[in-house]
Amino acid sequence: MAHLRPRKKLRRSLLTLTNLDNRKVLIIDAHNMIHRCRFQWGGGNAIGEYQIVYNFFRTLRSTIEEFSPDLVYFPLDGKPAARLAAYPAYKGNRKIETDDPEEIAYWESFHRQKRIIIDSVKNQYPIITVYHPGHECDDLILFLIEAYHLDDEVTIVSSDTDFIQILNDYPDKVNLYNPVSKLYRENTEYDYVAWKAMVGDKADNIPGVRGIGKKTATKILLTKGELKNRLDNPLFKTSFEKSYSLIKLLDLSNDEDDIEFTKAKLDCEAIKNNFLDMKFSSIVEESYLKKYFNTFNFLA
Numbered sequence: 001m002a003h004l005r006p007r008k009k010l011r012r013s014l015l016t017l018t019n020l021d022n023r024k025v026l027i028i029d030a031h032n033m034i035h036r037c038r039f040q041w042g043g044g045n046a047i048g049e050y051q052i053v054y055n056f057f058r059t060l061r062s063t064i065e066e067f068s069p070d071l072v073y074f075p076l077d078g079k080p081a082a083r084l085a086a087y088p089a090y091k092g093n094r095k096i097e098t099d100d101p102e103e104i105a106y107w108e109s110f111h112r113q114k115r116i117i118i119d120s121v122k123n124q125y126p127i128i129t130v131y132h133p134g135h136e137c138d139d140l141i142l143f144l145i146e147a148y149h150l151d152d153e154v155t156i157v158s159s160d161t162d163f164i165q166i167l168n169d170y171p172d173k174v175n176l177y178n179p180v181s182k183l184y185r186e187n188t189e190y191d192y193v194a195w196k197a198m199v200g201d202k203a204d205n206i207p208g209v210r211g212i213g214k215k216t217a218t219k220i221l222l223t224k225g226e227l228k229n230r231l232d233n234p235l236f237k238t239s240f241e242k243s244y245s246l247i248k249l250l251d252l253s254n255d256e257d258d259i260e261f262t263k264a265k266l267d268c269e270a271i272k273n274n275f276l277d278m279k280f281s282s283i284v285e286e287s288y289l290k291k292y293f294n295t296f297n298f299l300a
Helices: 007-015 030-036 051-067 081-086 101-124 137-148 161-169 192-199 214-222 226-230 234-247 268-277 286-297
Strands: 002-004 024-028 071-075 128-131 153-157 174-178 260-263
Touching: 024 051, 024 137, 030 051, 030 101, 030 137, 051 101, 051 153, 051 286, 071 137, 081 234, 101 128, 101 268, 128 137, 137 161, 161 174, 161 192, 192 214, 192 234, 214 226, 226 234, 268 286
Parallel strands: 024 071, 024 153, 071 128, 153 174
Antiparallel strands: 002 260, 128 260
């Protein structure tokens, strides 16, 4: 496994991967994909000691096969230090507090399987994992695009709508694929961050502006001068600016020396042994396993 830091080493590594002038770059929102694998394709939670792991590696393979990229990134979430400093309640609604033994066991199993997935991708697959202890995956994705891939064809795979702001900034450079709907997201006619700052984001515990819903926010942004008029109201301005600063992706150009890049060689033997240990009989069947490894071979 190769650890690539700082920036110059990463750039050298990337340039040796392909001679194409316009690379196809796939960026997988790591935790978004892992969380989606908590659910079965037919509905219901993924139950079983390694069911989430199984779902993940089937999903990873099908995703890479679908997009046939030259390069794959797997950015991970660090602690959102700047956002928590500005707003301690940021994502505070995600804390799971329960006395239910089944619920506790479920989340313990999920976090155990998440660690297995991340360790395997980092150590056994020719995929570049990216991590900063003080920044979220979303911010890392913007950094990767702006620092290395403005001349490439970039596809982000995530059901998270926060990436629409990247579409706003780079409509001709970036595609945003929603793996839930199986559709590409369309760009908005307005500043998506401003829209979401008014509407709020329940998933991240960002309140938005009181009394402003989706339709009103859209109307404000599509009416010339209306947002400026609203910002003359101190209450509106305070709520809007607070939410805007939390939703807007951060510039990490001054933090790049602390970003960790990791890329391994495809370790077929270790992957197969792991699958055998976890009793993934349908994956380790010889004809399928060959196809599985071929999916990743061209990335090596």
